Amino acid sequence: MHEYSIARELIDTLTEQVDEDKLSRTKKVHLELGELRVISREALSQAFKIVTEDTILNGAELDFEEVSLLAKCRKCGFEGEVNYDDDLSLHFSVPVLSCPDCGSPVDILSGNELSVESLTIEDSDSDD
Secondary structure (H helix, E strand, C coil): CHHHHHHHHHHHHHHHHCCHHHHCCEEEEEEEEECCCCCCHHHHHHHHHHHHCCCCCCCCEEEEEEECCEEEECCCCCEECCCCCCCHHHHCCCCCCECCCCCCEEEEEECCCEEEEEEEECCCCCCC
16 A cells, blocks of 8 residues: 555655644645645545554644646647546556547646645634
């Protein structure tokens, strides 16, 4: 389950990059998750919950924003969404993407992200 190691990396990154006071009041971690990333949101959320126990991020939840796959054709210049097979075999291989107009190889513009977008923190003046 690679989601566990991703959750562990999230914690390491956040604790290195963010003021500890803000982390102690974190309610949500907002992630950008690209369409091509083969990551189970449920498994990542569960792993995050487990690995944050007894840490400064205990109780924080993950919130996902999906980033669509966009590509640009190297040959004809097409730029936009590219269709690909979304089946179980993608969990074990990289999909081959090609231009829907001319069939040539494409460069990925977006859709491969996995990044922390922002944090929602509890107001220090609140009573909850």
